[in-house]
Amino acid sequence: MADRNTPFVFDCWYAAGFSHEFGRDLFARTILGKPLVFYRTQDGAPVALSDRCVHRSFPLSHSTLDGDTIVCGYHGLRFDPEGACIEVPAQQGPCPAGIGVRSYALREQGPLVWIWMGDGEPDADLPAGEWIGDPQWPASQQYYHLPASYVALHENLLDLTHLSFLHAGTFGTPDFACAPYDLELDEERGNFKLIRTVKPTRLPPVWAEPLKLTGVDAVRQTTSEFAAPSAHLVHGHFYALSDEAFPPDTRIITAHLPTPETATTTHYFIHHGRNFAVEDDTVTDFMQQQLAAAFVEDIEGLTALEKLASAIPQDDQFEISLASDRAGVAMRRWLLKAATA
Ligand code: FES
Numbered sequence: 001m002a003d004r005n006t007p008f009v010f011d012c013w014y015a016a017g018f019s020h021e022f023g024r025d026l027f028a029r030t031i032l033g034k035p036l037v038f039y040r041t042q043d044g045a046p047v048a049l050s051d052r053c054v055h056r057s058f059p060l061s062h063s064t065l066d067g068d069t070i071v072c073g074y075h076g077l078r079f080d081p082e083g084a085c086i087e088v089p090a091q092q093g094p095c096p097a098g099i100g101v102r103s104y105a106l107r108e109q110g111p112l113v114w115i116w117m118g119d120g121e122p123d124a125d126l127p128a129g130e131w132i133g134d135p136q137w138p139a140s141q142q143y144y145h146l147p148a149s150y151v152a153l154h155e156n157l158l159d160l161t162h163l164s165f166l167h168a169g170t171f172g173t174p175d176f177a178c179a180p181y182d183l184e185l186d187e188e189r190g191n192f193k194l195i196r197t198v199k200p201t202r203l204p205p206v207w208a209e210p211l212k213l214t215g216v217d218a219v220r221q222t223t224s225e226f227a228a229p230s231a232h233l234v235h236g237h238f239y240a241l242s243d244e245a246f247p248p249d250t251r252i253i254t255a256h257l258p259t260p261e262t263a264t265t266t267h268y269f270i271h272h273g274r275n276f277a278v279e280d281d282t283v284t285d286f287m288q289q290q291l292a293a294a295f296v297e298d299i300e301g302l303t304a305l306e307k308l309a310s311a312i313p314q315d316d317q318f319e320i321s322l323a324s325d326r327a328g329v330a331m332r333r334w335l336l337k338a339a340t341a
Pocket residue numbers: 053054055056057058072073074075076077
């Protein structure tokens with residue numbers, strides 16, 4: 001099954017950054033091991049090019065944005081937004097045809113910019129769903145640089161038994177680890193779900209306060225969904241036990257969007273939204289604050305795990321899997337297949 005040594009899946013949309021990061025300044029980010037440079041044209045279109053000048057490998061992100069073109073800071077080759085070299089100052093006459101740097105397709109969705117890392121034309125929908133950017137789904141965003149493999153992050157999200165332990169101090173409750181769950185494992189589509197229902201339970205403040213369920217016997221249903229190598233959606237449906245026959249349609253979705261930087265480091269984008277209290281910014285701020293504490297626990301846990309793994313030989317890394325790992329194991333098998341197909 002897939003692990004930190006598995007090649008990346010290139011034919012996929014990955015979160016490249018937040019829209020506000022794309023401006024009239026060049027910025028660099030490595031994605032799937034490829035150094036890239038980003039900017040916006042004067043018309044506002046986001047651009048992604050290989051960061052390595054094809055002449056002598058100078059980083060274009062250390063160069064100059066001139067109108068819609070980049071002028072390399074070393075010997076002045078000029079590249080247009082498609083990556084074509086359109087000027088070579090050291091050479092008289094027309095620029096040699098067919099030289100340039102690779103450009104990448106980008107797509108904006110609400111506060112996110114996605115990048116297609118595959119060689120061909122993009123042939124998939126954006127992976128996290130259409131609610132992102134919908135005003136009926138107010139949301140907050142976060143970014144973490146995670147010094148761990150994105151495979152480990154996906155597995156963490158498909159294994160909610162860790163809530164009772166790693167998150168004992170934040171949103172984990174003791175009853176979570178042994179609560180019953182259902183699985184929906186679709187090998188064909190590469191979609192893996194774990195649905196865990198805890199009832200009756202008391203909700204932690206992060207959900208209880210905004211939903212006005214403090215001190216109330218409640219149902220806590222959480223679905224972790226691996227939707228793509230770049231997108232993992234955690235759907236929360238929480239309501240009073242007394243409303244079980246006709247539960248309200250109050251939904252919370254956290255899109256965890258891991259974009260591998262290298263095999264053992266990950267750009268971890270988070271888009272956290274809800275479909276209730278739509279006008280209330282204090283709810284957005286409160287949930288963001290509370291959740292950030294829990295996300296940091298995952299990051300610290302995964303960082304420690306990665307550090308230990310990198311310090312011991314591969315042969316000493318034998319692991320056992322438990323029944324509760326079934327969704328994670330199925331996902332990792334699929335990921336290995338997709339990466340090596
Ligand atoms: S390295 Fe870019 S122009 Fe020479």
